[in-house]
Amino acid sequence: MTNTPLSRDPAAPQPEVHTISGWKRYARVYLALWRNSVVREMGFKVNFLLWIVVELLWFALQLSFFGVLYSHTDRIGDWSQWEVVLLVGASHFIQQMFQAFFLVNCSEISDLIQSGKLDFMLLLPINTRFIVSLRKVDLGAFVNAGSAVAVMVYALNELGRVPSPWQIVGFLLLVGVGILIHYSLMFLMATISFWTVKAQGIVWGYYNLFNIARYPDSAYSGNFRRFFTFILPMLLVSNVPTKLLANRLENPVEILWMLGVGASCAVMSEVCWRLSLSRYTSASS
Amino acid sequence: MRKYWHVLSIGIQNTLSYRVNFLFRSLFALVPLTAILSVWKTIFAQGQTTVAGYTLSQMVSYYLVVTLVDMLTAVAEDDWQIAADIKDGRISQFLLKPIDYQTYRLTLFAAGRIIYTAVALLPVAIFIYFQRSDFIYPSDALTWLAFGVSVAMTALLQFFISYSMALLAFWLQEVSTFIFIAYAFEYLAGGHLFPLDILPPWITKLLMLTPFPYQLYFPVNVFLGRITGPELVIGLAVQGFWVLLGYGIARWVWSRGVRHYEAVGG
Numbered sequence: 001m002t003n004t005p006l007s008r009d010p011a012a013p014q015p016e017v018h019t020i021s022g023w024k025r026y027a028r029v030y031l032a033l034w035r036n037s038v039v040r041e042m043g044f045k046v047n048f049l050l051w052i053v054v055e056l057l058w059f060a061l062q063l064s065f066f067g068v069l070y071s072h073t074d075r076i077g078d079w080s081q082w083e084v085v086l087l088v089g090a091s092h093f094i095q096q097m098f099q100a101f102f103l104v105n106c107s108e109i110s111d112l113i114q115s116g117k118l119d120f121m122l123l124l125p126i127n128t129r130f131i132v133s134l135r136k137v138d139l140g141a142f143v144n145a146g147s148a149v150a151v152m153v154y155a156l157n158e159l160g161r162v163p164s165p166w167q168i169v170g171f172l173l174l175v176g177v178g179i180l181i182h183y184s185l186m187f188l189m190a191t192i193s194f195w196t197v198k199a200q201g202i203v204w205g206y207y208n209l210f211n212i213a214r215y216p217d218s219a220y221s222g223n224f225r226r227f228f229t230f231i232l233p234m235l236l237v238s239n240v241p242t243k244l245l246a247n248r249l250e251n252p253v254e255i256l257w258m259l260g261v262g263a264s265c266a267v268m269s270e271v272c273w274r275l276s277l278s279r280y281t282s283a284s285s
Numbered sequence: 286m287r288k289y290w291h292v293l294s295i296g297i298q299n300t301l302s303y304r305v306n307f308l309f310r311s312l313f314a315l316v317p318l319t320a321i322l323s324v325w326k327t328i329f330a331q332g333q334t335t336v337a338g339y340t341l342s343q344m345v346s347y348y349l350v351v352t353l354v355d356m357l358t359a360v361a362e363d364d365w366q367i368a369a370d371i372k373d374g375r376i377s378q379f380l381l382k383p384i385d386y387q388t389y390r391l392t393l394f395a396a397g398r399i400i401y402t403a404v405a406l407l408p409v410a411i412f413i414y415f416q417r418s419d420f421i422y423p424s425d426a427l428t429w430l431a432f433g434v435s436v437a438m439t440a441l442l443q444f445f446i447s448y449s450m451a452l453l454a455f456w457l458q459e460v461s462t463f464i465f466i467a468y469a470f471e472y473l474a475g476g477h478l479f480p481l482d483i484l485p486p487w488i489t490k491l492l493m494l495t496p497f498p499y500q501l502y503f504p505v506n507v508f509l510g511r512i513t514g515p516e517l518v519i520g521l522a523v524q525g526f527w528v529l530l531g532y533g534i535a536r537w538v539w540s541r542g543v544r545h546y547e548a549v550g551g
Contacts (some may be wrong), residue, residue, distance in 0.1 A: 057469045065478050072336045072483065073328045112392035205313035212320040219327045224319055 012087035037137040053145040077218025082158040083246050090150035091214035093145050093237035098182045105133050106186045106277045110193035119282050141165035163245050177262040183267035194276040213238045289383035289392045296396025303494030304404050311405035337483035347480050350505045354404050360447040363394050367451035368460045394444050421508040435504035438524045443533030455542030496527040
């Protein structure tokens, strides 16, 4: 099969068929996707609520793990108990926000390719990455992100800290970068399914890496720490925002480093996506 | 029983196509394991020689043996497949054939574990090799034997519980949430997250009254030589009791489920 110009470059300007253009059109499309998600979720109300219970249970499990650890020690590295609770909360918040917007979509990419549904999306007069990444919204995840915020507020209270408005703004900004890192890396891994059919294991394997983001960075040393700081920046995603909020950032360079890593992850995933699409020859041929 | 040997061989051939998937899964699972070991090593490096009666070597070994037992006995896709068989109506053909569905699924579970272990053994062994200075293993044959028996019963118990949970699909549209809730309890009460005896003693005692510790914690402790003598014999007996009960419940849920299924299907 020969590639049409349309499938070769998803970001190329599409023929203008609507009278409204630019970000307004995307906003409208996204609003419609949201509406679809609400309708879909409300079709299974009990299931919707049960998933929230499942997530709450796992969150409680993580917290109880550290609760048990701190019943036998008063610090891990240089992190006190409530600082770690703050970290676990922040990590859960980032993970849930990532889940709300991207997780299902990323994990379904290999399905889209295998079933040939991607062809249909390539034909839509809209950026393909936009529609592939944001098709579905996981509404329950917002509720769980709320529970994470409650835990963080409690932890800050226990620490006796009131963050300044600037710290909160900075925190939210870094949380955004953290979500961007998760999204870019998982999207990058999902594009592997363009080359191999059984990539689902890889995508779900990434979920395991989430787990290490909620541990305090000073619990690690050596190559493990270097690898997950510089190559797969899992140890930056929640640690840096939490440190900013807990007022324990020794070195502002960490923030710059995280911003740099976020940007390069985003660029890398976009390059790989375009490369994969240009090689894409559809499932049927 | 020859037909189940055929099922086993077909199961092995089918799961073989997932070997790359299994390899990735086992490799990724080593990342959180490394993380948890790092956390414990950091705590021990701060001056404590024991935490709740565990030395560093015992603690590290605990998690390594958890990984081993998990590799040998964890239910992976089986419960989803069973639930899907019921939901999509594929179960009907088993009601007509002279084959017992539970034995069929158990055989497939065994096939899956054999292949998973074959794939995961190398990465896990290499990982343990790097931790060898902290790895405690039994020196006498009797402990190895008791561990083997206990692991076999753990596998059966894991299977019966997952199987019974999956059979809820006879009554419910969506069983995955229930499976995840049960899994969360197993994760904590089975000793996946930490050894149960570092909890306050009354919680440990309470948990030991449930089947969960016998899904993981018990065989691991047998391996580490923390359960010996009469305690070991009683423990194995209790584990055997849970296995039998699990079997009974699985059979019972199945017969109820099939009756319900026939009532719906006409």
